[in-house]
Amino acid sequence: MAVMLTVDEIGARVLAYNREADLDLVARAYRFAEGAHRGQLRHSGEPYFSHPLAVVEILLGLELDVPTLCAALLHDTVEDTPTSLNDLRHRFGSEVASLVDGVTKVELLAEATPSEKRATNLGKIVSAMVGDIRVALIKVADRLHNMRTLAAMGAAKQARIAAETRDLYVPIAMGLGLGAIYPELAELSYQVLHREEYDEIRACFDYAHERVRARGESFAGELLQRLAPRFPGARVECRPCFAHEVARIQRSLGEPIERLAHILRVTVIVEHDDDCYPVLGILHALRPPILDRFKDYIATPRSNQYRALHSRLRGARGCTIRVRILSVAMDQVARRGVTYQWAYKRGADEPPAAFARRMQWLHELQEAQKAMLTSDEFLEMARDTLASDRIHPVTPRGDVLNLPRGATLLDFACAIHTDLAYHCAGGRVDGRRVERDHVLRTGDQVEILTEAMIEPAPSWLTFVRTPHARRLLREQMRSRQRERTIAIGRDRLRAIPALAGVADGARASCPAAQAAARRLGLANVDALLARLGAGRLSMGELRAAMGEQGGEEKVGEAAAACLLLGEANTRLYHLAHCCHPLAGDDVIAFFSQRDGIIVHRRICHHAVRRAVDVDEVVPVRWQSEAALGGQVGMVVEMRNEPGALATVCSRIGEQGGNILCTRTLGVGHRFGSAHFDLEVRNLNHLVRLLDALRGETVVVSAERV
DSSP states (O other), X not given: OOOOOOHHHHXXXXXHHOTTOOHHHHHHHHHHHHHHTTTOBOTTSSBTTHHHHHHXXXXXXXXXXXXXXXXXXXXXXXXXXXXXXXXXXHHHOHHHHHHHHHHHHOOOOSSSOHHHHHHHHHHXXXXXXXXXXXXXXXXXXHHHHXXXXXXXXXXXXXXXXXXXXXXXXXXXXXXXXXXXXXXXXXXXXXXXXXXXXXXXXXXXXXXXXXXXXXXXXXXXXXXXXXXXXXXXXXXXXXXXXXXXXXXXXXXXXXXXXXXHTTXXXXXXXXXXXXXXXXXXXHHHHHSOBOGGGOEXXXXXXXXXXXXOEEEEEEOGGGOEEEEEEEEHHHHHXXXXXXXXXXXXXXXXXXXXXXXXXXXXXXXXXXXXXXXXXXXXXXXXXXXXXXXXXXXXXXXXXXXXXXXXXXXXXXXXXXXXXXXXXXXXXEEEETTEEEOTTOBOOTTOBEEEEEOTTOOOOGGGGGTOOSHHHXXXXXXXXXXXXXXXXXXXXXXXXXXXXXXXXXXXXXXXXXXXXXXXXXXXXXXXXXXXXXXXXXXXXXXXXXXXXXXXXXXXXXXXXXXHTEEESGGGGGSOEEEOTTTOOOTTSOEEEEEETTXXXXXXXXXXXXXXXXXTTOSEEEOEEESOXXXXXXXXXXXXXXXXXXXXXXXXXXXXXXXXXXEEEEEEEEEOSSXXXXXXXXEEXXXXXXXXXHXXXXXXXXXXXXXXX
């Protein structure tokens, strides 16, 4: 049976860190919650009121303010008792009621696909933190106590809650910097989800416990002797690794568990920040360091403001010693995170909600929510954002950026300025030229290079890592796409007879176009032009919206030769300039939001490449092969003799081809070649023309390109 805190014990612990606390409010919340939950039992058979008291005890360890403690006492009253939110607001004030409401609203999904569920639940917690970060602190403390008492649940429910804890609450607690909480949450969830591995690791640790403890005491004693003359207030704490830490190290290094059981974790706590670096020198003189395992989180703090020096030393008999060096203030931040620097402290003028707004990692999660990501993308971004490992590249002016590990040059550009991001042509890292997708590292000196003609492309989204970069690039691509489709739509208005006499600049703003937009239920003429340019509005539909003024549709000669199947036969489209399809060619059409409908020859290599970015493949066939002609490229290889080029040009003219331009590709001693751009009627016409050329004695070969 759990030992429950009394109201006097809670009051005494609050007064220990806040002499001005309103203990009467705490006492009233205690008595009200005790009465509301009277007669209710937990799955373990304990009184339900033991749960909110355990949550309060966890929050007391973080030295939280009175409204948060009261909300923790009352957090289940609205959901599990007849109490209403208005009752709480009337009895305890709007601040306490608002916190309880925030905790109650974070009702996590129980049934959904795994990624959808995790993404939705994480989004709810992020939204709650934006409102008041104390809501998240109560939820984390609530989950910690539930995990401590999880054994009373069935096996399936244990696994579900443990997975939710690992995926949501551990990263959130890490983001809040709650070093006193998140390791235990991670350990308890690992124990449930990987029972056999956990038992194996614990057995190895139990076997090696005495030897590791003896080594730790010996090392701590030796270190304290070295520290005492210069740092008399220094403390040394030793502990073995958690099981989940051992499992992570094993996956990373591939070492057997028996060897990892001898890893020793040592924490050195000194009085002042400036003492940390001298202590590091003493440690490295005492035991040889593993050189590539040093990390300076004082110079470059983690995103949750954790600061410390990390090093690894080679101990006796192959034992690895993992050392952290912190000042007293750094240790408080490491244990209590955001709560240590909090605004309810006397002398601070920044409220908790404002403190939440200036937390970088929370800003990044908000960006991820706004970026229109899929569930999997949002979860990946959240893992990157909440990851403890960050990189710190440097701008040319010496400013240090804080980015997730794996961030690229383009992420760096997006973090500085939109103009650098939108026109990024690559950059220089430590003076060396690199591409946009170059992965940065801590300490890299980065310069962004730009070109005015460059614009963001969909492929850029495949290598940026930060939500901020994704959102910026997607917004810019949508904006540029809309500009292009409006321009195409404005050009297509020329085909409307009613607008034939209107000047180009005034055509889009004339009354007829405005009336058509209203009839189609569109907000303005720009919306009409965007739909027309993207192929989502046909010329026939536009003509009908303009009433009898529209006349007959004239979509151009090349377009009239092609029929798009389904509903697409009334849409506007373009013949690809890369392969110049002719009536009779085997063709395929693609629809993209950027370019509308584009018709390619099936053998065109650009068509295969474009298929990655299109939203729709449109079936297509020729309505008629008689007709209206198109442009085509042709390369003719001929003998290098007088009159050869004249003979070729003459034969093309005789066959009805119209030469638009020609250029020489190369001339050798015996042969030369030339490229021709021609107008022909259809594929059959082109075939007859090529056959006629191949019959000439001066022609070696003639091929379409």
